[in-house]
Amino acid sequence: MSNQLLWYTTRGAGAVSLVLLSAVVVLGILSVLRIQTAGWPRFLTVGLHRNLALMTLVFLALHIVTAVVDPFTHLGWLAAVVPFSSYYRTFWLGLGTIAFELLLAIVVTSLVRGLIGQVAWRLVHWLTYASWPVAVVHGVGTGTDAWSAWLFALQAACVVAVLAAIGYRLMAGSRDPLANARSSFQSAVDRRETR
Amino acid sequence: MTKQLELVVDRIKCDGRGLCAEILPELIRLDSWGYPIVAPGPILDHLVGLAERAVDDCPVLAIALRRTQAPKAKAR
């Protein structure tokens, strides 16, 4: 396979992965915010969130495989699973490995959510807020053309979208109408210290 | 043969997200406050697939499928 092709595929798949991952994070936030309109039901948010997450893994796989088999990078398969074990751009690539593994944990636990229960699932899912920024930093640090106009614009758009969604989430507060009443009743009948 | 399955909502976990009613409006509607009212009785075969989807898609795992139980004496 031509080196150029592998190299372009790695970068292209990487860019697509970032866009997809950013969309997944935004959709996850929209899901918690219970966003819905007449034409956009809630199950669409959840369904897209899940399907785009799976698609992200596909493009990530492509990104990782083409990077590893590319003779130019001298990456072994080990680098795909052990962070900071490559000679080629050790630090930035290591971040990519971390982001990938976090995402893998999130997706796998989601697939077996019924088995592990809601609480455990939710704890692992919070790792999204680690995985996404690490992926962004990996992209900014590793890419040879990280500062080319199109990639820069793409990354900027992803960051803006996700930060805006997070900002909105923080300001919106809980969408669960029972949250306040439930917690104030709980604290009124909580006797854990006096037992 | 009908599988004799029914949908059961965990009322404490449920926090009125409403996806179940969107996915299976034939059997689930929302009350005046957005919480699901499930039609009683076993689920017809052609709706079981959608029922499974409703169970999977619930963000808080508040709805589940189970075999219909024989009516028990009320014990509290």
Add this chain to the structure above:
Amino acid sequence: MKLLSGPDLSLGPERLAAHVQRLGPLPQGGHALVEVLVRSGLTGRGGAAFPVGLKWRVVAAASRGSAVVIVNGAEGEPHSKKDRLLMASRPHLVIDGALLAAASVHAREIVLCIGEGHHAARRSMSEAVAERADHERRMMRIVAAPARYVAGDSSATVHLVDAGVATPTTTPPPPRERGVGGAATLVQNVETLAHVALIARTGVATGTLLITVAGSVRAPGVYEVNAGTTLGEAVQLAGGTSSPARAVLLGGYFGQWIESGAAWSLPIDPHALRDRGLSLGCGVIGVLPTSHCPVCEVAGIMRFLASESSAQCGPCFFGLRALADACTRIAERGTDPGDLQRLQRWSAEVQGRGACKHPDGAVMFLRSAMKTFEDDFAQHPAHQRRSA
């Protein structure tokens, strides 16, 4: 032999020595006692009136030697005073019952759940536990139940003992199968256990019941009556009505309203009441005078029940609030046919859609009120809210 036989109640708790001298030592618990209880027809006195012997059989079968007995002395019903009276005056009857239960369901632990505000009861039970033999005392501990209505729910007491929070939990599986620490748990009312302590000694039901008479009577309070005594006779025991009575609320806030004319002849007997579609519930008999507006009274109780929702289930929290608001609108601003319809519709939406029986109890209370006071609800004039 009655529950309140023995020294005068004003003398305070009966000590162990006097208790044993009067009634004899603690009998044996076990399979034989369970059968005696089944034959006696004893039903629970906490509100649900479930046959006690059957319940013990189930817990004994589910127990693997490590069952737990929870003595439910939370008594969160505002007007009920019988449980705290028993704990304050005859603590050893209650403890005997608990020990007999533990032996019969193969339990190693007894938790005495006592309402936080019931200070005399708590003191009395605490001292009584200290008087018992070592092997009995080691099994028992006291846990204070918060003074909230749902804290007396069986699953809430289990949750309190297990996790320190007195909120009801989703009940499959029920506490009798999986309760405290996952073990089979028997939750039994204080008065029920007192009955057991006597039945174990005599072999037969006591034939009496404790009721709390409240409202417009001259001597409100706890009375022990023979089963079959009529409501009218019980009210006479409580000094008779202090003014003409409109209706009686039988069973506390989850109970039923009965027009006074029809109420006086009703027998105070769980089985006879059940045949009439009624229940003694927690044993509170509330007399409503004609001078009190029933709609206003009902609205006040609905507001209370709504505020006592544990806010875990949407239909209960929002539904009871909506029902209470509608009742209050009718009480304060007069009848509106829209509100009457809303009451019917929301009652149907709320019933059976909570994790515990709180919304059901409230809805049935309201339905009974709307039936008994149909005309009052249909034609209520606007007037200022009376203090309920």
